[in-house]
Amino acid sequence: MVWLKRFFRHIWMSPITARRAFNAETLAAIERAVVACEKTHRGQVRFVVEAELTTAQLWAGLSSRARALDVFSGLRIWDTEENNGVLIYVLLADRNVEIIADRNIHAKVGDERWRAICKEMELHFRKGAFRDGSLDAIHKVSVELAFYFPARGEQINEQSDKPIML
Numbered sequence: 001m002v003w004l005k006r007f008f009r010h011i012w013m014s015p016i017t018a019r020r021a022f023n024a025e026t027l028a029a030i031e032r033a034v035v036a037c038e039k040t041h042r043g044q045v046r047f048v049v050e051a052e053l054t055t056a057q058l059w060a061g062l063s064s065r066a067r068a069l070d071v072f073s074g075l076r077i078w079d080t081e082e083n084n085g086v087l088i089y090v091l092l093a094d095r096n097v098e099i100i101a102d103r104n105i106h107a108k109v110g111d112e113r114w115r116a117i118c119k120e121m122e123l124h125f126r127k128g129a130f131r132d133g134s135l136d137a138i139h140k141v142s143v144e145l146a147f148y149f150p151a152r153g154e155q156i157n158e159q160s161d162k163p164i165m166l
Helices: 002-012 016-019 024-040 053-058 064-074 103-108 109-128 128-146
Strands: 044-050 085-091 096-101
Touching: 002 053, 016 053, 016 128, 024 128, 044 053, 044 064, 044 128, 053 109, 064 085, 064 096, 085 128, 096 109, 103 109, 103 128, 109 128
Parallel strands: 044 085
Antiparallel strands: 085 096
């Protein structure tokens, strides 16, 4: 029964619905936030929104966490000089948020803090506050990165700051 409910949530989710939640203005605000926050630290933040999973992914039982790991790997976020890339992944049909952090920053921050940021973001989403929840999460992730990897001198942007809609 749970599988069937999840299946229908993904079937009913459309790119149009996703674009309403994450419209051009919201995506531009997310990009500006990533650019501004990355001036305070040496980390790399990526923001990805996926409307829904495919039927095959659902049939295989792919979790939002496993999909986030796939995206993290596919975008090569792990391939930063200091191993401090962070993915904020939103699976809109499930209203699930996952933060996947590269090994160097994850070892310092840990699962508990990442989960807390995800939960706060999910609370915003339940209220329909997609922009506010996203910007708040970017800020909180950046606070962690700035504490452990503060900015120093000229920085190289190793990852695009532009959010991705899959």
